[in-house]
Amino acid sequence: MSLYREEILDHYKHPRNFGVLDDATVTVDGENSACGDRMKFALKARDGVLDETRWSGSGCALSMAGASMLSERIKGKKVHDIESITESDILQMMGGAIVQGRINCALLCFKTLHKGLDLLRSEQNITSTPMPITKKMNISEVVARWPETRLVLSEYNLHCVGCHASSFDTLEAGAKVHGMSEDEIDQMIDDLNIVISHKKQ
Amino acid sequence: MMCKIWAGMNNILNDFPILKRTVHGKRLVYLDNAATTQKPRAVIDALEYFYEHTNANIHRGIHTLAEEATLQYEKTRDETAQFFGASSREEIIFTKNATEALNLIACAYGRTFLKPGDEIIVSIAEHHANFVPWQQLAREIGAIVKVIDIDLEGRLCIHGTKNKEQRTKNKREVEIGCLESLITNRTRIIAISHASNVLGIVHDIAAVVALARPRGIIVAVDGTQAAPHMEINVGKLGVDFYACSSHKMLGPLGVGVLYGRREILNKCPPFITGGDMIKRVTLEKIEWNDLPWKFEAGTPDIAGVVAFGVALEYIRKVGWRLINQHEQALGAYALSQLIQLSGLTLYGPRSMEHRLGVFSFNFKGIHAHDLATILDEEGIAIRSGSHCAHPLMERLGVHATARASFYLYNTKEDVDALISGLMKARKMLG
Numbered sequence A: 001m002s003l004y005r006e007e008i009l010d011h012y013k014h015p016r017n018f019g020v021l022d023d024a025t026v027t028v029d030g031e032n033s034a035c036g037d038r039m040k041f042a043l044k045a046r047d048g049v050l051d052e053t054r055w056s057g058s059g060c061a062l063s064m065a066g067a068s069m070l071s072e073r074i075k076g077k078k079v080h081d082i083e084s085i086t087e088s089d090i091l092q093m094m095g096g097a098i099v100q101g102r103i104n105c106a107l108l109c110f111k112t113l114h115k116g117l118d119l120l121r122s123e124q125n126i127t128s129t130p131m132p133i134t135k136k137m138n139i140s141e142v143v144a145r146w147p148e149t150r151l152v153l154s155e156y157n158l159h160c161v162g163c164h165a166s167s168f169d170t171l172e173a174g175a176k177v178h179g180m181s182e183d184e185i186d187q188m189i190d191d192l193n194i195v196i197s198h199k200k201q
Numbered sequence B: 001m002m003c004k005i006w007a008g009m010n011n012i013l014n015d016f017p018i019l020k021r022t023v024h025g026k027r028l029v030y031l032d033n034a035a036t037t038q039k040p041r042a043v044i045d046a047l048e049y050f051y052e053h054t055n056a057n058i059h060r061g062i063h064t065l066a067e068e069a070t071l072q073y074e075k076t077r078d079e080t081a082q083f084f085g086a087s088s089r090e091e092i093i094f095t096k097n098a099t100e101a102l103n104l105i106a107c108a109y110g111r112t113f114l115k116p117g118d119e120i121i122v123s124i125a126e127h128h129a130n131f132v133p134w135q136q137l138a139r140e141i142g143a144i145v146k147v148i149d150i151d152l153e154g155r156l157c158i159h160g161t162k163n164k165e166q167r168t169k170n171k172r173e174v175e176i177g178c179l180e181s182l183i184t185n186r187t188r189i190i191a192i193s194h195a196s197n198v199l200g201i202v203h204d205i206a207a208v209v210a211l212a213r214p215r216g217i218i219v220a221v222d223g224t225q226a227a228p229h230m231e232i233n234v235g236k237l238g239v240d241f242y243a244c245s246s247h248k249m250l251g252p253l254g255v256g257v258l259y260g261r262r263e264i265l266n267k268c269p270p271f272i273t274g275g276d277m278i279k280r281v282t283l284e285k286i287e288w289n290d291l292p293w294k295f296e297a298g299t300p301d302i303a304g305v306v307a308f309g310v311a312l313e314y315i316r317k318v319g320w321r322l323i324n325q326h327e328q329a330l331g332a333y334a335l336s337q338l339i340q341l342s343g344l345t346l347y348g349p350r351s352m353e354h355r356l357g358v359f360s361f362n363f364k365g366i367h368a369h370d371l372a373t374i375l376d377e378e379g380i381a382i383r384s385g386s387h388c389a390h391p392l393m394e395r396l397g398v399h400a401t402a403r404a405s406f407y408l409y410n411t412k413e414d415v416d417a418l419i420s421g422l423m424k425a426r427k428m429l430g
């Protein structure tokens, strides 16, 4: 059976969701540098749902048809569900008869979409969950509110029994007593924020 | 005239068992000969015979099998030397492929004799196998790589002083232009292919040697694409190194050939070290083996080398006259049919003058990979992609081309199949 089934040819000749999105949440590029296939995916997400997507690009029929078919499949879906699409789902979607030499063509849309999803995730982490812990916060206050920070603090030698740093110091002041550099302090604050964000999920 | 050439072809077709197989229910039309060629029955039999009757390691055993294997292996070296017009058997080194042979030149010769600021000239049409080793060498020792440009037809610019241009690559300036204008008193090596695996053009090696020789510049030739299609005489060409691969000239996979001028090889240290390339080794010192074994460390592909000898014999029996006539006539036919297709962009000359039956093209805005897949569904094997020649692709302004490449067992029917396959692709995707 031909790789170029009616459906593939149809998507290649009449690409769906082709174009750009002015108000996209993220826009990403994908490329198969060896053969010159390239595409752009624009994703617009709100409240965990992919409201809108557009793609554009140029390349072989498989890569273009793949992007078109995938765009139809993900539009209006929960981001969480889109994340669970696998490479073999894509190959299935394209008819399953992809030879090894053309796998990269078929999967370019998948790789590009995943770049977009990654970006979406990090973008949303920054906007929706700003880092709640800052270095100006009081050590005892932090521990009282997020007990799971205890472990991180003790890894950095803060919050230990008989510690030189008083629990009523700020994180920054306490860290300085222990001779930590600015970089190390920032690292610690990051680690604290990571611990509490994991707890939430 | 064409008919007469093809009339003699039936025998040749029968010599290649693989041509009888089908692909997707269609007759196999094999047009990927620039990637690797098919093997005649005699070569396949030679491999089998070696493993059934002779198999032993060479150069070390006293027993009968070892003696026979050694004799056959070394006899092939004699035949290879004769085939390529080398002045002695010591000038023929067996490697694993052309790539290894080219790396051997860059490492054994280049690392030893090039100094910071010395210049290496390569062409823009090189396969990565004759580009990257030199780039890498230049980086290691602080040498400079300069690049011979191509003209509008795709032929290398040899003579002339104009057409010099600067290009920025990796933030470093790379000089690109006519060979003559690139040569300075710091030029040490010109590394150039005899024929392009993308454009099919046969480069004017004699002209290169004429510029290089009086200035004492080493000429290293990648003959991987030329050697299968034309009689090579390294002595007459006057080159210092010549490299090629057995598998592209009817021989088995896993064997490459390097010809090197004896005076030069003698001065070079080994490329790989280990067994067989040593005369004497003590705790304090080592003494390299004589040529050519100095460059053949470890157990080689003995069966492959022996069967390669059979491939050379096959070519000799068919004869260059017949091969050249057939390939030129078939190439001219393919060319005339291809350029008649509207929407087909052919890269390289539109005549068979100094040209092989290697045709790179794009068609109707259909991606080369799609062309290859659609043709495959018709049983036709072509290549698509960048053909390990990124600098040339960039120069041509394309990411990929489709490539159909012919050999002595291809026929007019194969060309016709290609053309109707392309028409089918046009109907589907064009």
Ligand SMILES: Cc1ncc(COP(=O)(O)O)c(C=O)c1O
Residues within 6 Å of the ligand: B034, B035, B097, B098, B099, B100, B127, B129, B130, B193, B195, B196, B197, B222, B224, B225, B245
């Ligand atoms: C011009 C040229 N040089 C070198 C090579 C490398 O040959 P091998 O892969 O046998 O080492 C090729 C193979 O495609 C070639 O076409």
